[in-house]
Amino acid sequence: MILGDIWRVSSEYGEDAIRPLPWYPGNLAWHLNFSRKELRKNQALESFHEFLKHESEVGNITRQEAVSMVPPLFLNVQPDHHILDMCASPGSKTFQLLEMIHQSKEPGLLPGALVMANDLYVQRCDLLIHNTKRMCTANLIVTNHEAQNFPDCSLANDYSEAYKDTCKPQGLEFDRILCDVPCSGDGTIRKGHEMWRKWNSGMGNQLHLLQVNIAMRGIALLKVGGRMVYSTCSMNPVENEAVVAELLRRSGNSVELLDVSSELPELVRRPGLSTWKVQDRGSWFQTHDDVPHDRKNLVLPSMFPSSNGTEESDTVHGDVEVNIDNRSSFLRNCNIEETSKINHDTDGLSINSNKKLDCTSNILNSKFPLHRCMRIVPHDQNSGAFFIAVLHKFSPLNGCQIQGTKIQHPLAKGIIVQPQKENEPETRLYETILTRQQNNVSKVVDAAEVLESSRAESGDMKLQKQSRWKGVDPVLFFKDELVIKSIISFFGIKESFPLQGHLVTRSTDNARRIYYVSKSVKKILELNGEVGEQLKIVSLGIKMFESHRSKDCCSCAYRLSYEGLSLLLPYVSKRILYASPLDFHRLLQYRSINFAHFVDARFGEEAASLMPGCCVVVLLEGHKHVDSICKDPSTIAIVCWRGKGTMNVMVSPPDRKDLLERMAYHFGLKACTEED
Numbered sequence: 001m002i003l004g005d006i007w008r009v010s011s012e013y014g015e016d017a018i019r020p021l022p023w024y025p026g027n028l029a030w031h032l033n034f035s036r037k038e039l040r041k042n043q044a045l046e047s048f049h050e051f052l053k054h055e056s057e058v059g060n061i062t063r064q065e066a067v068s069m070v071p072p073l074f075l076n077v078q079p080d081h082h083i084l085d086m087c088a089s090p091g092s093k094t095f096q097l098l099e100m101i102h103q104s105k106e107p108g109l110l111p112g113a114l115v116m117a118n119d120l121y122v123q124r125c126d127l128l129i130h131n132t133k134r135m136c137t138a139n140l141i142v143t144n145h146e147a148q149n150f151p152d153c154s155l156a157n158d159y160s161e162a163y164k165d166t167c168k169p170q171g172l173e174f175d176r177i178l179c180d181v182p183c184s185g186d187g188t189i190r191k192g193h194e195m196w197r198k199w200n201s202g203m204g205n206q207l208h209l210l211q212v213n214i215a216m217r218g219i220a221l222l223k224v225g226g227r228m229v230y231s232t233c234s235m236n237p238v239e240n241e242a243v244v245a246e247l248l249r250r251s252g253n254s255v256e257l258l259d260v261s262s263e264l265p266e267l268v269r270r271p272g273l274s275t276w277k278v279q280d281r282g283s284w285f286q287t288h289d290d291v292p293h294d295r296k297n298l299v300l301p302s303m304f305p306s307s308n309g310t311e312e313s314d315t316v317h318g319d320v321e322v323n324i325d326n327r328s329s330f331l332r333n334c335n336i337e338e339t340s341k342i343n344h345d346t347d348g349l350s351i352n353s354n355k356k357l358d359c360t361s362n363i364l365n366s367k368f369p370l371h372r373c374m375r376i377v378p379h380d381q382n383s384g385a386f387f388i389a390v391l392h393k394f395s396p397l398n399g400c401q402i403q404g405t406k407i408q409h410p411l412a413k414g415i416i417v418q419p420q421k422e423n424e425p426e427t428r429l430y431e432t433i434l435t436r437q438q439n440n441v442s443k444v445v446d447a448a449e450v451l452e453s454s455r456a457e458s459g460d461m462k463l464q465k466q467s468r469w470k471g472v473d474p475v476l477f478f479k480d481e482l483v484i485k486s487i488i489s490f491f492g493i494k495e496s497f498p499l500q501g502h503l504v505t506r507s508t509d510n511a512r513r514i515y516y517v518s519k520s521v522k523k524i525l526e527l528n529g530e531v532g533e534q535l536k537i538v539s540l541g542i543k544m545f546e547s548h549r550s551k552d553c554c555s556c557a558y559r560l561s562y563e564g565l566s567l568l569l570p571y572v573s574k575r576i577l578y579a580s581p582l583d584f585h586r587l588l589q590y591r592s593i594n595f596a597h598f599v600d601a602r603f604g605e606e607a608a609s610l611m612p613g614c615c616v617v618v619l620l621e622g623h624k625h626v627d628s629i630c631k632d633p634s635t636i637a638i639v640c641w642r643g644k645g646t647m648n649v650m651v652s653p654p655d656r657k658d659l660l661e662r663m664a665y666h667f668g669l670k671a672c673t674e675e676d
């Protein structure tokens, strides 16, 4: 109904009022060209706006500035990629990445990929969790770190020897990294009018070094062969081309700036700048030399285009122009043995050198092909402004370069843990693999020893020691065999769905909620345990089971969660009821219905004959066969509770509202709830 109205209204407002974005693959993104005033003036548009808000609340669509969707598209994500989103909140790009990894999977099957989404601020992590919750994914980990010091979770050498022949990861490495850094945000100026008053050139200058450090850390964590996208919603070259040039300078011949002009050909973009000036307190500077002495520590050499400046004067070596830069701070006091050929062949640049460079004096510096960066400006395609650069890592950073990317945590490499032997009898209830030994960094810690001491401390609960992150509950593998067996048997969960080893809980939660994690997330959790909980994990996985205290007789202490139902449904073989659209609608509308009051008496009888406890009610659409219905991705199902005389719905109000609206759309059944 709403959509019909909208097409009518949009035709009134012209062809451009609602149109797909030509550069977004598969017509999946649409642009609405209505002003707030128009939305308020027209009733059909206003209800359409409400509809969009609701759909985004329940996760069916995402509303965002169109241009902000561009950076993930250049990552060329594949379903088995490990992806790091370094500065992720509020999470619109994380959501896109999750959509990409889940795109081609059948219901009940998880991709091998994972997304690790990070943000510095806890509150912003909460927002990120809220915004990505709608995705219901088992392949997401949310972390809370300074991106510039993101841990690498490397195992100590002796330990990784022990795992050499297994497929366990020995450190964090990502196939794709999104580095959407904090920026001055001047690219949002056309919709964020307060920016006009707030903006000053110092904002970009202050962020430049942080942006370089975050992106440099990203490069260190990127796999050889991997891609990293650096982006900002600023047009300031100090936050953009200057950062990219510094990254290329610091990572030497390990990283190249990709020419992606053939990708997303419909996207209108402008080339990156090769030259610019830097402003500080109202004065413009062309080179760092021009900067007054007392400002030199704030206006950094790396903010200037590499080929400008007197000290950075171009010197010809062989067939390439290079500059001498003796001020790049990270390489200070270190020597690099340069024996290889630095290649930027595609751009006609190459350096042949076979000499030892003393970093304390001169650093060879090519002119980088910064025109390969992309600038998206509002007046080209009626969008916000964005800067994007795509980097490709083709060889590892050397030790000196890596050191410059991270402040080492004292515990990072100090703890050595004996790996748990295969087939070791498993008697623990909840287990994290290793805990920290704050003052004992060189001590060899036996996991069993740690477990024993924690048993002594926590008695029957057998909880292992606390994570080292204040305020964050440790993630614990849930291994209570009896409980798992009771869940499997109560819901008839098929063997083909791996539960063992994939269930986790949080330490203070008393296993009230059990989350399901994908194989990829499971491996990272194991690694994190082995390296002493270096990752500060604030959220992960999909909530699948919740404990209940019902007095109704029920042999299973856990109920299903609506969040995890779509993943689990194809594997559930017991406690499923199939309802007609009319009864399904009534259930949603009244939330609790007496067995005798169902329209379809057969359904009421089946419900009454079920043992009390949690069950699944599947919407039976006329043409569908019961055998295949649970494997169909379009199937609608809800979690219910079979009580003494009633069937009760266990779905949150927004989800219920969404389902009612879908019923109204498909079956013309009136969508209203008591809240309405």
Ligand SMILES: C[S@@+](CC[C@H](N)C(=O)[O-])C[C@H]1O[C@@H](n2cnc3c(N)ncnc32)[C@H](O)[C@@H]1O
Pocket (backbone or CB within 6 Å): 068, 086, 087, 088, 089, 090, 091, 092, 093, 094, 118, 119, 120, 121, 124, 145, 146, 147, 148, 180, 181, 182, 183
């Ligand atoms: C431009 S916003 C990211 C927007 C996000 N990528 C999206 O598309 O929704 C930058 C984010 O970086 C976070 N941030 C700021 N400093 C950070 C740091 N040092 N490390 C990690 N995150 C940081 C901010 O909290 C903010 O959420």
